[in-house]
Amino acid sequence: MEEIEESFPDIREAVRRLCAGFPGAYWQALDRERAYPTAFVEALTEAGFLAVLIPEAYGGSGLGLQAATAVLEEIHRSGCNGGACHAQMYTMGTLLKHGSDAQKQMYLPRIASGDLRLQAFGVTEPGAGTDTTRIRTFARREGDRYIVNGQKIWISRAEHSDLMVLLCRTTAREACAKPSDGMSVLLVDMRKAVGNGLTIRPIRTMLNHATTELFFDDLEVPAENLIGEEGKGFRYILSGMNAERILIASECIGDGHFFIDRASAYARERNVFGRPIGENQGVQFPIARAYVQLAAAAGMVDRAARMFDAGQAGGTEANMAKMLASEASWYAADMCVQTHGGFGFAEEYDIERKFRETRLYQVAPISTNLILSHVATHVLDLPKSF
Ligand SMILES: Cc1cc2nc3c(=O)[nH]c(=O)nc-3n(C[C@H](O)[C@H](O)[C@H](O)COP(=O)(O)OP(=O)(O)OC[C@H]3O[C@@H](n4cnc5c(N)ncnc54)[C@H](O)[C@@H]3O)c2cc1C
Numbered sequence: 001m002e003e004i005e006e007s008f009p010d011i012r013e014a015v016r017r018l019c020a021g022f023p024g025a026y027w028q029a030l031d032r033e034r035a036y037p038t039a040f041v042e043a044l045t046e047a048g049f050l051a052v053l054i055p056e057a058y059g060g061s062g063l064g065l066q067a068a069t070a071v072l073e074e075i076h077r078s079g080c081n082g083g084a085c086h087a088q089m090y091t092m093g094t095l096l097k098h099g100s101d102a103q104k105q106m107y108l109p110r111i112a113s114g115d116l117r118l119q120a121f122g123v124t125e126p127g128a129g130t131d132t133t134r135i136r137t138f139a140r141r142e143g144d145r146y147i148v149n150g151q152k153i154w155i156s157r158a159e160h161s162d163l164m165v166l167l168c169r170t171t172a173r174e175a176c177a178k179p180s181d182g183m184s185v186l187l188v189d190m191r192k193a194v195g196n197g198l199t200i201r202p203i204r205t206m207l208n209h210a211t212t213e214l215f216f217d218d219l220e221v222p223a224e225n226l227i228g229e230e231g232k233g234f235r236y237i238l239s240g241m242n243a244e245r246i247l248i249a250s251e252c253i254g255d256g257h258f259f260i261d262r263a264s265a266y267a268r269e270r271n272v273f274g275r276p277i278g279e280n281q282g283v284q285f286p287i288a289r290a291y292v293q294l295a296a297a298a299g300m301v302d303r304a305a306r307m308f309d310a311g312q313a314g315g316t317e318a319n320m321a322k323m324l325a326s327e328a329s330w331y332a333a334d335m336c337v338q339t340h341g342g343f344g345f346a347e348e349y350d351i352e353r354k355f356r357e358t359r360l361y362q363v364a365p366i367s368t369n370l371i372l373s374h375v376a377t378h379v380l381d382l383p384k385s386f
Helices: 002-006 009-020 024-033 038-046 065-077 086-090 092-098 101-113 233-269 281-309 315-345 351-362 368-379
Strands: 118-122 138-142 145-156 163-169 183-189 198-202 211-222
Touching: 009 065, 024 351, 065 086, 065 233, 065 281, 086 092, 086 118, 086 233, 092 101, 092 183, 092 233, 118 145, 138 163, 145 163, 145 183, 163 233, 183 211, 183 233, 233 281, 233 315, 233 351, 281 315, 315 351, 315 368
Parallel strands: 118 163
Antiparallel strands: 138 145, 145 211, 163 183, 198 211
8 A cells, every 4th residue: 555655746745736636526516417517627737637648649638547546546535537538648548559640649648638638438239238339320431431320328428528439340240250349449520410310318327427318310520530450349349448447446445445535534533332433343444454455466456457558458457456446445435425424425524425425436437247147258268157
């Protein structure tokens, strides 16, 4: 834990200072209205924190994933939520790794400055679920453009993004040698698309996450917006998912610290039966257990981030980090509510909000069972079940 706290101390301190300007009352008001934290996202953008993964040549700070995890961890430890903008950090990875020079020159500097928001990522579909090869949104090539038809679900921040990385089929699954062939990545300009073949419908959820459903009805996308080669999109998307999982894991670590900090403080101060509740081991031990579990998960997040920055494969570590961190933060959340008794349910304490927010991460961006299945079949050589 010490090592984690010592990494990037200047960045962490700067993020903490920024977050202090966005206290619980700010998030509570947004939560009630399910409104977008525009001022918070603007402040992070101006400070350059959302451009840490973009190379200096394109106007970012090129610091790498370990620095990005420090940013998100501190945001979450402060009681804020990076979910409104974390994708601005990593969605551009698909463009950076697989885009043409012209595409990178055109978009990356403006993404780094925040003039362009690329924080929508369209993969999930209602009929496919986790089985991504069964997506049906189809882009038909017609001369110098694609015509897109289909539907996506759970596409977060689509209303607050200028561009979207969209995974769609360009060849039907049945016509491909492998189910993962025949998918392509298009960069969709949302400013032109909405009302011209793209309809966005917000979905109200148990947390304030600006997530939506998308309907494509003959949406035209210029062929020059294809990223990489046609038919290879699944591979491109997969390569970006490790970064996403590690960063989400770091948010869980931050959440876990938030819950442990709050629970420890409350257990020291709250007097019942003439003594602080924290004197009872029945209250202490769950807090200590949460700390132990979080420390172990943080070690795995750090390892996965180091591997990523060193250019090592690390898919299994990214998955394990996400699973351990999301479970550790959920245990800490539950413990924190219990430690606070009735006050754990009061909006003004922020615990019930963070409790709802951190629950998401055992489901998205990938659910726990799918991680276990990966470890079982890819690491332990157990027979595949699907
Ligand atoms: C708030 C929110 C925001 C999101 N944002 C985005 C976004 O921006 N972009 C995007 O593309 N997607 C997004 N998602 C989608 C998210 O990635 C998926 O919800 C997640 O991957 C789980 O997929 P599913 O909901 O289709 O579940 P399903 O695939 O339907 O699975 C349902 C349950 O069954 C389990 N399951 C399924 N198959 C198996 C199996 N073979 N063995 C064992 N268990 C199995 C799963 O683990 C899960 O618990 C978001 C989701 C939410 C809720």
